[in-house]
Amino acid sequence: MSSPTFANGTSDDLGNTSTINKTSFYICQDYNEYLQCDLTKNEFVGFSIGSTSEEITPITRDPNYVDGVNSKAVEFRDRYRDFIEISNNDAYKSDVFSISFWVKKIDAPIQSEPFAHVVSHTTFNQREGWFFNTNSAQEQAIRFGLTTNTGNEPIMSKPLQISNSSFTNIAATFNGSEIQLYRNGSLFDSIVYNGTYAPTQNLPVHIAIASFCSECNKFQGVVDDVRFYNRSLTSTEVSQLYINNNNYTFNGNESLPISSELVGHWTFDSTLNDSSINENNGQMLTMVSSMASSPDGRIFISEKNTGNIRILQNDTLLERPFAVINDSNVNWETGLLGLAIDPEFESNHFVYLYYSSTDIDDDPINRVVRFTEKDNQAYNMTVILDNIPSSRAFHAGGALAFGSDSLLYIGVGDSRNPNAPQNESSWAGKILRINKDGTIPRDNPFPYSPVYTMGHRNIFGIAFNEKAGIGIFTENGDKLYDEVNIIKEGGNYGFPTIQLENQHWKVSNTTIDIKPLRAFHNTIAPTQAIYYASDHFPYLKDTFLFGTYTGDIYSIEINNKTRELSSEINPHNDPESIVFEQHVQLENYPFESVVGLTQTPNGDIYYGGYHVHKLISIDVDNPQPILFPLRLEYPDRIIVDDVFAEIQKYVIVDIQNTDTQKQNDAQLNVSNSFSQLKIKIPKTLLSQVGNINTTVVSSTGDESTYNIRDYILEATSPRDNELSIPIPNNSTTVTIRIDGQNL
Structure with a gap:
């Protein structure tokens, strides 16, 4: 598009130009997915640097034990942010497994997070491991999720309702091709697994919070008697687990899971010790x-x-x-x-x-x-x-x-x-x-x-x-x-x-x-x-x-x-x-x-x-x-509204002209004059300047978009480019887009 009639001068034809007497500094911060540019007090740079640390000690506390299924259980309140951590163990890395626990919800006050993790052994990207989470903050129905390392969403069970007045036994089994979820010893959901399963390699097991994050997905409720098996239990064995924990007697004919297959067992009977052969004791972490x-x-x-x-x-x-x-x-x-x-x-x-x-x-x-x-x-x-x-x-x-x-x-x-x-x-x-x-x-x-x-x-x-x-x-x-x-x-x-x-x-x-x-x-x-x-x-x-x-x-x-x-x-x-x-x-x-x-x-x-x-x-x-400073210099009549940028792609500046009323009152002859916007751009943000495009709204409301060809590259250094860009004085708003070269 050709230049509009009110902007056909050059940067040397400034007419009634205004003296540059204002300076603003903007910092554009890299937030990975986008760049956010904000006015800041002064010009400075910023970098991200890596580090290594050594864990010295956990900060632990005694759990809050409450009445459980038979003896004691552990109560979790999300407002305290305390949780149980159990170190990872090779015995938990089986391709087939079963998990069983008892749970009771606390619904007053309402849990703060909708998708809280009850028992969790999964990675942040959910490509390894498994987890039990709630489907909402208020209902707190439990779902079992099994990840797939292909990058697809975890395979999730139907929500299983739990009570706030009595404990519910939940068990999940996985045999490599099928997930089965049980409620109080009875089959609740069965899902064909078509993914590729990978056990979690380098993370602990967490109870009442996500295993990948000590601040994420906080659960509120009571948990009792958590068990891990390194094989898929049969429906009869799952039923017996439920009956056994309810103090039913056995007639001697049932086949119970043998102790070597029970690779983790935390009774929570006033202890976080693991009674299985691995003796992998848990600990309650506090802030x-x-x-x-x-x-x-x-x-x-x-x-x-x-x-x-x-x-x-x-x-x-x-x-x-x-x-x-x-x-x-x-x-x-x-x-x-x-x-x-x-x-x-x-x-x-x-x-x-x-x-x-x-x-x-x-x-x-x-x-x-x-x-x-x-x-x-x-x-x-x-x-x-x-x-x-x-x-x-x-x-x-x-x-x-x-x-x-x-x-x-x-x-x-x-x-x-x-x-x-x-x-x-x-x-x-x-x-x-x-x-x-x-x-x-x-x-x-x-x-x-x-x-x-x-x-x-x-x-x-x-x-x-x-x-x-x-x-x-x-x-x-x-x-x-x-x-x-x-x-x-x-x-x-x-x-x-x-x-x-x-x-x-x-x-x-x-x-x-x-x-x-x-x-x-x-x-x-x-x-x-x-x-x-x-x-x-x-x-x-x-x-x-x-x-x-x-x-x-x-x-x-x-x-x-x-x-x-x-x-x-x-x-x-x-x-x-x-x-x-x-x-x-x-x-x-x-x-x-x-x-x-x-x-x-x-x-x-x-x-x-x-x-x-x-x-x-x-x-x-x-x-x-990660921080890219911009320096803008301009006359009093200009207000910088906003700045936007994308690394090595563009810098955009939105401008207002505060002399609009004077223009309308014919007090200022600006029909063929320009002001200057000076901008310093770090080369880490925009290494080379290509096209400069502007959209101008005139004092009469006309809008035009055109390329600016007569900007001045005032200075360049190994670190920065400094530009001087003409701004038509009879405009009300101007948007300037500075593109990187060949974009």
Whole structure:
């Protein structure tokens, strides 16, 4: 299509051009399936790097035993996220097998996930193994799934109803060509298997959660007497299993499965031991919530659900807990939460804990307590801050850290109260700052109040670079836009009325709120944060590290010297900016969240979810680019609405012209004039520039699409291409598409 009449000049024929006086930086992040481009504070790059880790110890607890079929059974509540793990065994890798267990559902409250795994031994891609899952959150009927390694969907049985008042016996047999599912000893479903079966090779068996993921497909119910056989049982044998567990007597003629074929048997009669010939005992795993290292190298660990604080010493988890909290209120995001070690621990031995509890009226609260450590035991528990707002289940916050001023900073969630974060008199949705004894510092920004910052949703990490005087906190969004922020005295971070939930901060067109240092479009759920200053991992030295619920460690280098920032940033955000971002891929399998994170005095990095792991190495020789920065320069009359990109294919920029009203009022003669959009594109995103295409809507509503041939390639370097593109001034909206060469 030929150029429209209002855009037939050249880039040198600028007419009433506007001076370039605005700069915006966009970061395009590679999310594997697509690229997401968002306005950011400044220009920086980011890479993904591999790593290796060593599992140091599981974090285990005693199960909640309840009445079972004959003796005891194990109860699972999805809000606690605890599950049983059984190590893989060659005996479970048979091409034919049978599985039997008893189950009873819990239907109040409703299970949180529809397709929860009851007993699971399958891979993430579901090409190996088998699983039992529920068909919905409310009904909780059980289906048996058998995978096929051809890449097809698993072959699933019909849903089998279970009860909330009595136990149901479920057994599945597989002889290589047929699946049979039994309910209470009677055949329920039979399916011809036409796939190619492969047993699960490298994953444990999980009960009450998916075997490939410690956070996925959480089951709520009661499970009893789990059995694995390395052959396909007959219908008579399955019937006898059901009768036997119901304490019926045998007449002596029935043939029961012999013990050598019973390769796994967990009775759950107040034990997780395996009574089969393999003696492959199970263990109930529970979640770490925080980790803190003392100057002598011990690591203090808070267990979210048990009330225990444990000590890891010389990579051994001490059997006796450091402390036991008996009044902890445990739910989805409540329980034992943050830990901190006093900066003067070597002389005072103080350890601090943030945990959830209830007050005398049984209303939920959080509190901060202090212990004195002696010989790995806690003494003199002292409440230093009480009645911190909380909800029954969510947004309790819990981050604790000492600042360079030796004062204690406390991250408090909004307690699911939308009015609290912007209310100065409420402690919810705030960072609090107190003295070690719980008193209020005289220089706090709000007189006689521990409130230091406001406008927060939920904070799990606080860390300080003491030398530079920089503090950060990690903040969880809802479905979109988790954040890393700089701590500013008296700062308002905008949630929920200024910076809106699930929207980018650019919608906040005010100077009231502090914009985030970094906003992540897709959920990463950032957790505990530290500042790493050791030479042990030189590549990470002098960076902030934080864990994520999505299972990685992020490293961010922050500069507090003045750098060029996006024009949309308010002056009170200066001068901190990101220099470099790295994603340390941990690749733990089964997947495990990184909830706790700490460093020892010698620079070792430990992290934990349901196990404590030690970072062994990082692959600094093969960094993979995942963040692609774009720099855009333009005049005041232009607003950049959005940026889109696909690696080595295109960059698209959507623009508005704010002088439209002046054009309509004939106050501005722009009929044959242009403004310039300057854009710097990294070659990792677009190595060569081919065609540049634009769609323009004029002030009269006419729409035209044409190629721009008179753009200027202003500069090129080994890293970037810099373009200057003419924008017709008598347009209302312009979409520019920059294609890679030969596309």
